[in-house]
Amino acid sequence: MNENVLNQTAKAMVADGRGILAADESTGTIQKRLSSINVENTEAHRQTYRDMLFTTPGFEQHTSGVILFEETLFQKALDGTPFPQLLASKGVIPGIKVDKGAKALPGAPGELVTEGLDGLRERLAKYHEAGARFAKWRAVITIGDGIPSDYCIHTNAHALARYAALCQEAGIVPIVEPEVLMDADNTLEVCEDVTRRTLEAVFIELDKQRVLLEGMILKPNMVISGKKCAVQADRQTVAEATVRTLKRHVPAAVPGIAFLSGGQSDIDATAHLDAMNKIGNLPWKLTFSYGRALQAAALKAWGGSDVDAGRKAHLHRAHMNGLAAAGKWNESLESAV
Ligand code: 13P
Numbered sequence: 197m198n199e200n201v202l203n204q205t206a207k208a209m210v211a212d213g214r215g216i217l218a219a220d221e222s223t224g225t226i227q228k229r230l231s232s233i234n235v236e237n238t239e240a241h242r243q244t245y246r247d248m249l250f251t252t253p254g255f256e257q258h259t260s261g262v263i264l265f266e267e268t269l270f271q272k273a274l275d276g277t278p279f280p281q282l283l284a285s286k287g288v289i290p291g292i293k294v295d296k297g298a299k300a301l302p303g304a305p306g307e308l309v310t311e312g313l314d315g316l317r318e319r320l321a322k323y324h325e326a327g328a329r330f331a332k333w334r335a336v337i338t339i340g341d342g343i344p345s346d347y348c349i350h351t352n353a354h355a356l357a358r359y360a361a362l363c364q365e366a367g368i369v370p371i372v373e374p375e376v377l378m379d380a381d382n383t384l385e386v387c388e389d390v391t392r393r394t395l396e397a398v399f400i401e402l403d404k405q406r407v408l409l410e411g412m413i414l415k416p417n418m419v420i421s422g423k424k425c426a427v428q429a430d431r432q433t434v435a436e437a438t439v440r441t442l443k444r445h446v447p448a449a450v451p452g453i454a455f456l457s458g459g460q461s462d463i464d465a466t467a468h469l470d471a472m473n474k475i476g477n478l479p480w481k482l483t484f485s486y487g488r489a490l491q492a493a494a495l496k497a498w499g500g501s502d503v504d505a506g507r508k509a510h511l512h513r514a515h516m517n518g519l520a521a522a523g524k525w526n527e528s529l530e531s532a533v
Contacts, residue, residue: 202411210452214260215484220293258518261289280327320366357401373415381424395445409449435471448479457489465489473523
Protein backbone atom coordinates (compact mmCIF):
# COMPACT_ATOMS: atom_id res chain seq x y z
CA MET A 197 0.00 0.00 0.00
CA ASN A 198 1.47 3.33 -1.04
CA GLU A 199 0.19 5.62 1.69
CA ASN A 200 1.45 8.71 -0.05
CA VAL A 201 -0.40 8.00 -3.29
CA LEU A 202 -3.62 7.30 -1.41
CA ASN A 203 -3.31 10.50 0.59
CA GLN A 204 -2.53 12.58 -2.52
CA THR A 205 -5.54 11.16 -4.37
CA ALA A 206 -7.85 11.70 -1.39
CA LYS A 207 -6.70 15.31 -1.08
CA ALA A 208 -7.19 15.91 -4.80
CA MET A 209 -10.77 14.61 -4.52
CA VAL A 210 -11.59 17.37 -2.05
CA ALA A 211 -9.47 20.15 -3.58
CA ASP A 212 -10.62 23.73 -2.93
CA GLY A 213 -13.94 24.58 -4.54
CA ARG A 214 -14.33 21.18 -6.19
CA GLY A 215 -16.45 18.12 -5.49
CA ILE A 216 -17.52 14.82 -6.97
CA LEU A 217 -20.19 14.02 -9.55
CA ALA A 218 -21.91 10.74 -8.69
CA ALA A 219 -22.90 9.35 -12.11
CA ASP A 220 -22.75 5.72 -11.04
CA GLU A 221 -26.41 4.79 -11.23
CA SER A 222 -26.83 1.07 -11.75
CA THR A 223 -28.72 -0.03 -14.86
CA GLY A 224 -31.85 -0.33 -12.71
CA THR A 225 -31.54 3.13 -11.14
CA ILE A 226 -30.76 4.93 -14.42
CA GLN A 227 -33.92 3.28 -15.77
CA LYS A 228 -35.94 5.40 -13.32
CA ARG A 229 -34.08 8.57 -14.34
CA LEU A 230 -34.39 7.99 -18.10
CA SER A 231 -38.03 6.95 -17.95
CA SER A 232 -38.81 10.27 -16.21
CA ILE A 233 -37.91 11.96 -19.52
CA ASN A 234 -39.36 9.20 -21.71
CA VAL A 235 -35.99 7.97 -22.95
CA GLU A 236 -35.52 4.24 -23.36
CA ASN A 237 -32.87 2.65 -21.13
CA THR A 238 -30.47 1.30 -23.78
CA GLU A 239 -26.68 1.17 -23.59
CA ALA A 240 -26.48 3.76 -26.38
CA HIS A 241 -28.75 6.19 -24.49
CA ARG A 242 -26.79 5.74 -21.26
CA GLN A 243 -23.60 6.46 -23.21
CA THR A 244 -25.07 9.56 -24.87
CA TYR A 245 -26.40 10.94 -21.59
CA ARG A 246 -23.15 10.46 -19.72
CA ASP A 247 -21.17 11.82 -22.68
CA MET A 248 -23.23 15.02 -22.40
CA LEU A 249 -22.35 15.30 -18.69
CA PHE A 250 -18.63 14.57 -19.07
CA THR A 251 -18.09 16.83 -22.08
CA THR A 252 -19.66 19.86 -20.40
CA PRO A 253 -17.09 22.61 -21.06
CA GLY A 254 -15.65 23.93 -17.79
CA PHE A 255 -17.32 21.46 -15.42
CA GLU A 256 -13.87 20.29 -14.42
CA GLN A 257 -13.27 23.61 -12.66
CA HIS A 258 -15.79 22.52 -10.05
CA THR A 259 -15.47 18.75 -10.34
CA SER A 260 -12.53 16.80 -8.92
CA GLY A 261 -13.83 13.33 -9.75
CA VAL A 262 -16.68 11.35 -11.25
CA ILE A 263 -18.05 8.08 -9.87
CA LEU A 264 -18.82 5.71 -12.74
CA PHE A 265 -20.85 2.55 -13.00
CA GLU A 266 -18.82 -0.43 -14.24
CA GLU A 267 -20.37 -0.26 -17.72
CA THR A 268 -19.24 3.36 -18.13
CA LEU A 269 -15.69 2.69 -16.91
CA PHE A 270 -15.23 0.33 -19.86
CA GLN A 271 -17.27 2.40 -22.35
CA LYS A 272 -16.11 4.96 -24.90
CA ALA A 273 -17.24 8.53 -25.26
CA LEU A 274 -19.00 9.43 -28.52
CA ASP A 275 -15.66 10.58 -29.99
CA GLY A 276 -14.14 7.14 -29.32
CA THR A 277 -12.04 8.06 -26.26
CA PRO A 278 -12.53 5.70 -23.31
CA PHE A 279 -14.51 7.59 -20.65
CA PRO A 280 -11.82 7.28 -17.94
CA GLN A 281 -9.24 8.74 -20.33
CA LEU A 282 -11.55 11.57 -21.33
CA LEU A 283 -12.06 12.50 -17.67
CA ALA A 284 -8.38 12.17 -16.77
CA SER A 285 -7.45 14.44 -19.71
CA LYS A 286 -9.54 17.17 -18.05
CA GLY A 287 -7.92 16.62 -14.65
CA VAL A 288 -11.03 14.83 -13.37
CA ILE A 289 -10.29 11.62 -11.45
CA PRO A 290 -12.27 8.56 -12.57
CA GLY A 291 -13.89 6.53 -9.79
CA ILE A 292 -15.98 3.37 -9.72
CA LYS A 293 -18.96 2.10 -7.75
CA VAL A 294 -17.97 -1.38 -6.60
CA ASP A 295 -20.79 -2.55 -4.35
CA LYS A 296 -23.47 -4.88 -5.69
CA GLY A 297 -26.38 -3.14 -4.03
CA ALA A 298 -28.24 -3.28 -0.72
CA LYS A 299 -30.15 -6.54 -0.10
CA ALA A 300 -32.49 -7.72 2.68
CA LEU A 301 -30.61 -8.34 5.92
CA PRO A 302 -31.54 -11.83 7.14
CA GLY A 303 -33.57 -11.86 10.33
CA ALA A 304 -34.01 -8.08 10.30
CA PRO A 305 -37.28 -7.05 8.64
CA GLY A 306 -37.02 -3.71 6.84
CA GLU A 307 -33.23 -3.52 7.06
CA LEU A 308 -30.56 -3.89 4.38
CA VAL A 309 -26.98 -5.00 4.02
CA THR A 310 -24.76 -4.14 1.08
CA GLU A 311 -23.25 -7.02 -0.88
CA GLY A 312 -20.25 -7.25 -3.19
CA LEU A 313 -17.18 -8.42 -1.25
CA ASP A 314 -16.69 -11.75 -3.02
CA GLY A 315 -14.14 -11.37 -5.80
CA LEU A 316 -13.66 -7.69 -4.98
CA ARG A 317 -9.85 -7.92 -4.85
CA GLU A 318 -9.77 -9.19 -8.45
CA ARG A 319 -12.31 -6.60 -9.64
CA LEU A 320 -10.34 -3.77 -8.03
CA ALA A 321 -7.19 -4.80 -9.92
CA LYS A 322 -9.17 -4.65 -13.18
CA TYR A 323 -10.68 -1.26 -12.30
CA HIS A 324 -7.28 0.20 -11.41
CA GLU A 325 -5.92 -0.97 -14.75
CA ALA A 326 -8.85 0.76 -16.49
CA GLY A 327 -7.93 4.05 -14.75
CA ALA A 328 -10.10 4.14 -11.60
CA ARG A 329 -8.29 5.80 -8.70
CA PHE A 330 -11.11 5.83 -6.18
CA ALA A 331 -14.14 3.68 -5.43
CA LYS A 332 -17.52 3.88 -3.71
CA TRP A 333 -19.48 1.47 -1.53
CA ARG A 334 -22.88 2.57 -0.23
CA ALA A 335 -24.36 1.12 2.95
CA VAL A 336 -28.00 1.92 3.68
CA ILE A 337 -29.36 2.52 7.17
CA THR A 338 -33.13 2.80 7.43
CA ILE A 339 -34.95 4.72 10.16
CA GLY A 340 -38.28 3.23 11.25
CA ASP A 341 -40.19 1.65 14.07
CA GLY A 342 -37.48 0.14 16.31
CA ILE A 343 -34.84 0.37 13.58
CA PRO A 344 -32.00 0.65 12.80
CA SER A 345 -30.82 -2.28 14.90
CA ASP A 346 -27.24 -2.43 16.17
CA TYR A 347 -27.02 -5.65 14.13
CA CYS A 348 -27.70 -3.74 10.90
CA ILE A 349 -25.33 -0.91 11.74
CA HIS A 350 -22.54 -3.25 12.77
CA THR A 351 -22.91 -5.58 9.77
CA ASN A 352 -22.80 -2.70 7.32
CA ALA A 353 -19.87 -1.04 9.12
CA HIS A 354 -17.92 -4.29 8.99
CA ALA A 355 -18.52 -4.65 5.24
CA LEU A 356 -17.58 -1.01 4.60
CA ALA A 357 -14.27 -1.53 6.39
CA ARG A 358 -13.55 -4.79 4.52
CA TYR A 359 -14.19 -2.96 1.25
CA ALA A 360 -12.04 0.02 2.28
CA ALA A 361 -9.09 -2.17 3.27
CA LEU A 362 -9.22 -4.02 -0.07
CA CYS A 363 -9.35 -0.74 -2.00
CA GLN A 364 -6.29 0.64 -0.25
CA GLU A 365 -4.38 -2.58 -0.91
CA ALA A 366 -5.12 -1.98 -4.63
CA GLY A 367 -4.01 1.68 -4.53
CA ILE A 368 -7.59 2.91 -4.78
CA VAL A 369 -9.05 5.50 -2.39
CA PRO A 370 -12.28 4.22 -0.81
CA ILE A 371 -15.27 6.50 -0.48
CA VAL A 372 -16.91 5.11 2.63
CA GLU A 373 -20.62 5.83 2.34
CA PRO A 374 -22.89 4.97 5.27
CA GLU A 375 -26.18 6.58 4.21
CA VAL A 376 -28.85 7.11 6.85
CA LEU A 377 -31.95 7.52 4.68
CA MET A 378 -34.02 10.71 4.93
CA ASP A 379 -37.28 9.19 3.66
CA ALA A 380 -39.14 8.57 6.95
CA ASP A 381 -41.18 10.84 9.26
CA ASN A 382 -38.47 11.20 11.92
CA THR A 383 -37.24 14.45 13.41
CA LEU A 384 -33.75 15.87 12.90
CA GLU A 385 -32.90 14.75 16.45
CA VAL A 386 -33.57 11.11 15.55
CA CYS A 387 -31.44 11.47 12.41
CA GLU A 388 -28.65 12.94 14.55
CA ASP A 389 -28.78 10.00 16.96
CA VAL A 390 -28.81 7.37 14.19
CA THR A 391 -26.00 9.15 12.32
CA ARG A 392 -23.99 9.25 15.55
CA ARG A 393 -24.45 5.50 16.14
CA THR A 394 -23.57 4.76 12.52
CA LEU A 395 -20.42 6.88 12.34
CA GLU A 396 -19.21 5.55 15.67
CA ALA A 397 -19.53 1.94 14.44
CA VAL A 398 -17.95 2.74 11.06
CA PHE A 399 -14.84 4.35 12.53
CA ILE A 400 -14.37 1.53 15.06
CA GLU A 401 -14.42 -0.99 12.19
CA LEU A 402 -12.14 1.10 9.97
CA ASP A 403 -9.64 1.26 12.81
CA LYS A 404 -9.86 -2.48 13.58
CA GLN A 405 -9.35 -3.35 9.92
CA ARG A 406 -6.30 -1.03 9.64
CA VAL A 407 -7.75 1.35 7.12
CA LEU A 408 -5.55 4.39 6.54
CA LEU A 409 -7.77 7.33 7.47
CA GLU A 410 -5.55 9.72 5.49
CA GLY A 411 -6.30 7.68 2.37
CA MET A 412 -10.11 7.65 2.42
CA ILE A 413 -13.07 9.98 1.95
CA LEU A 414 -16.26 9.79 4.02
CA LYS A 415 -19.58 10.20 2.20
CA PRO A 416 -22.30 10.66 4.81
CA ASN A 417 -25.84 11.93 4.87
CA MET A 418 -26.51 15.32 6.35
CA VAL A 419 -28.30 15.49 9.71
CA ILE A 420 -31.73 16.51 8.52
CA SER A 421 -35.48 16.05 9.19
CA GLY A 422 -37.07 13.02 7.53
CA LYS A 423 -38.95 13.94 4.35
CA LYS A 424 -42.29 12.98 5.90
CA CYS A 425 -41.70 14.81 9.20
CA ALA A 426 -44.27 17.55 9.78
CA VAL A 427 -41.61 19.88 11.19
CA GLN A 428 -38.70 20.57 8.83
CA ALA A 429 -35.56 21.93 10.48
CA ASP A 430 -34.26 25.09 8.81
CA ARG A 431 -31.01 25.25 6.86
CA GLN A 432 -28.89 26.72 9.64
CA THR A 433 -30.10 24.05 12.09
CA VAL A 434 -29.24 21.31 9.57
CA ALA A 435 -25.78 22.81 9.02
CA GLU A 436 -25.03 23.12 12.74
CA ALA A 437 -26.32 19.65 13.64
CA THR A 438 -24.36 18.06 10.80
CA VAL A 439 -21.10 19.79 11.67
CA ARG A 440 -21.58 19.00 15.39
CA THR A 441 -22.16 15.30 14.69
CA LEU A 442 -19.25 15.03 12.28
CA LYS A 443 -16.88 16.83 14.67
CA ARG A 444 -17.79 14.36 17.39
CA HIS A 445 -17.32 11.23 15.28
CA VAL A 446 -14.98 11.80 12.32
CA PRO A 447 -11.26 11.90 13.10
CA ALA A 448 -9.33 14.91 11.80
CA ALA A 449 -7.00 12.50 9.94
CA VAL A 450 -9.73 12.01 7.30
CA PRO A 451 -8.88 14.52 4.53
CA GLY A 452 -12.41 15.18 3.41
CA ILE A 453 -16.11 14.59 3.70
CA ALA A 454 -18.19 14.61 0.51
CA PHE A 455 -21.92 14.53 1.16
CA LEU A 456 -24.62 12.66 -0.72
CA SER A 457 -27.76 14.64 -1.52
CA GLY A 458 -30.17 11.83 -0.59
CA GLY A 459 -33.34 13.32 -2.06
CA GLN A 460 -32.88 16.95 -0.97
CA SER A 461 -33.90 19.61 -3.49
CA ASP A 462 -31.06 20.94 -5.64
CA ILE A 463 -31.02 24.26 -3.82
CA ASP A 464 -31.25 22.77 -0.32
CA ALA A 465 -28.30 20.49 -1.03
CA THR A 466 -26.25 23.50 -2.14
CA ALA A 467 -27.46 25.80 0.65
CA HIS A 468 -26.74 23.26 3.39
CA LEU A 469 -23.20 22.65 2.16
CA ASP A 470 -22.58 26.38 1.91
CA ALA A 471 -23.94 27.02 5.42
CA MET A 472 -21.63 24.36 6.85
CA ASN A 473 -18.59 25.83 5.16
CA LYS A 474 -19.56 29.29 6.37
CA ILE A 475 -19.40 27.95 9.97
CA GLY A 476 -15.68 27.51 9.28
CA ASN A 477 -12.85 26.22 11.46
CA LEU A 478 -13.38 22.63 10.32
CA PRO A 479 -10.76 19.86 10.65
CA TRP A 480 -11.54 18.36 7.22
CA LYS A 481 -12.70 19.61 3.82
CA LEU A 482 -16.47 19.55 3.33
CA THR A 483 -17.69 19.14 -0.23
CA PHE A 484 -20.29 17.39 -2.37
CA SER A 485 -20.60 14.00 -4.01
CA TYR A 486 -24.08 14.49 -5.37
CA GLY A 487 -26.02 12.34 -7.77
CA ARG A 488 -29.54 13.66 -8.06
CA ALA A 489 -28.76 17.22 -6.88
CA LEU A 490 -26.17 17.61 -9.67
CA GLN A 491 -28.00 15.74 -12.42
CA ALA A 492 -31.74 16.34 -12.05
CA ALA A 493 -31.77 19.72 -13.82
CA ALA A 494 -29.34 18.53 -16.50
CA LEU A 495 -31.36 15.40 -17.20
CA LYS A 496 -34.56 17.40 -17.60
CA ALA A 497 -32.96 20.09 -19.79
CA TRP A 498 -31.29 17.47 -21.99
CA GLY A 499 -34.55 15.53 -22.37
CA GLY A 500 -32.87 12.99 -24.61
CA SER A 501 -31.59 15.38 -27.29
CA ASP A 502 -30.76 18.96 -26.25
CA VAL A 503 -27.05 18.61 -25.47
CA ASP A 504 -26.39 22.34 -25.05
CA ALA A 505 -29.26 22.81 -22.59
CA GLY A 506 -28.19 19.73 -20.63
CA ARG A 507 -24.59 20.93 -20.40
CA LYS A 508 -25.68 24.43 -19.37
CA ALA A 509 -27.82 23.07 -16.52
CA HIS A 510 -25.05 20.70 -15.43
CA LEU A 511 -22.43 23.45 -15.42
CA HIS A 512 -24.68 25.73 -13.39
CA ARG A 513 -25.25 23.18 -10.60
CA ALA A 514 -21.56 22.18 -10.60
CA HIS A 515 -20.62 25.85 -10.32
CA MET A 516 -23.11 26.55 -7.51
CA ASN A 517 -21.93 23.53 -5.54
CA GLY A 518 -18.29 24.45 -6.14
CA LEU A 519 -19.03 27.83 -4.57
CA ALA A 520 -20.84 26.11 -1.67
CA ALA A 521 -17.79 23.91 -1.09
CA ALA A 522 -15.90 27.14 -0.44
CA GLY A 523 -18.71 28.81 1.58
CA LYS A 524 -19.08 31.41 -1.18
CA TRP A 525 -22.58 30.69 -2.48
CA ASN A 526 -25.68 32.80 -2.03
CA GLU A 527 -29.16 32.31 -3.36
CA SER A 528 -29.10 35.34 -5.66
CA LEU A 529 -26.47 33.56 -7.79
CA GLU A 530 -29.07 30.94 -8.69
CA SER A 531 -31.00 33.37 -10.85
CA ALA A 532 -27.90 34.92 -12.41
CA VAL A 533 -28.06 32.50 -15.39
P1 13P B 1 -27.59 11.26 -4.32
O1 13P B 1 -26.80 12.55 -4.22
O2 13P B 1 -28.64 11.27 -5.37
O3 13P B 1 -28.07 10.80 -2.95
O4 13P B 1 -26.58 10.14 -4.82
C1 13P B 1 -25.31 10.11 -4.29
C2 13P B 1 -24.81 8.74 -4.32
O5 13P B 1 -23.81 8.46 -4.95
C3 13P B 1 -25.54 7.72 -3.57
O6 13P B 1 -24.74 6.57 -3.44
